[in-house]
Amino acid sequence: MSLIAVNSHLTVFSAGTLVGALSTYLFLKYCRKIQWNSIWSEGMEERYKFEDTDDEVRLILGVRNDLKMQKGKVAAQCGHGAMAAYANVSQKRPELLKEWLKNGGTKIAVKIDSEEELLELEKNAKDLKILCNIIRDAGQTQVLPGTRTVIAIGPARKSELKKLTGHLKLY
Missing domain, CATH: 1.20.5 (Single alpha-helices involved in coiled-coils or other helix-helix interfaces)
Known part of the structure; x- marks a missing residue:
């Protein structure tokens, strides 16, 4: 059976x-x-035309390397930085937001060696009139409450950001 x-x-x-x-x-x-391409990309051509990337608008995410955060923590902090930058640029420079999103919302993560370097970057960004946001952690997992973890610089033109962050290494 x-x-x-x-x-x-x-x-x-x-x-x-x-x-x-x-x-x-x-x-x-x-x-x-x-023709699947015509079905799936309908209306997307306009949004993702990468015409002039020589001076595109981008966002720099400076991550404090001295904190030795785990990958997931770094990703979460960079996410907070990108969201803060989006909110900031949408209120203060909406024309820049449109241009940033037109080229895909480029984000670049770089290493920062200390809190002092992070604060120096913030000061220099403000002197150049570039939007910036410092992200502080709630302190529930890996770092103490209020720890400055990431600085979001921009969105701004590549040429402006290069003056400020061109010396930093990719994360």
């Missing part, structure tokens, strides 16, 4: 696998005839 039950399950599984593989093959064969 159990041999019959095992064989019937095996038969059903084999038939299901065969039907699934055959239907996938036919679906993919049929899909090649359809």
Whole structure:
């Protein structure tokens, strides 16, 4: 009796696998005839035209390397920085926001060696009239409450940011 039950399950599984593989093959064969690019990219061409990247608008995320944060923590802090920068630029320079998003919202993470360097970058950014935000951690996991973890500089033109952060190494 159990041999019959095992064989019937095996038969059903084999038939299901065969039907699934055959239907996938036919679906993919049929899909090649359809212009999927025109369906999926409808309306996206305008948003992601990378015309002039020589002086594109971008955001620099300076991450404090001395804190030895884990990758997930760094990613979360950079996310906070990007969100703060977005909110800041949308209120203070909406025309710059449109240009930043037009080229995909470029974000670049760089290493900062200390809190002093982070504060110096903030001062220099303000002197150059470049938007910036310092992110402070809530202190629930890896660092103490109020620790300055990331500085979001920009969005601003590449040429302006290069003067300020051109010497920093990628994170």
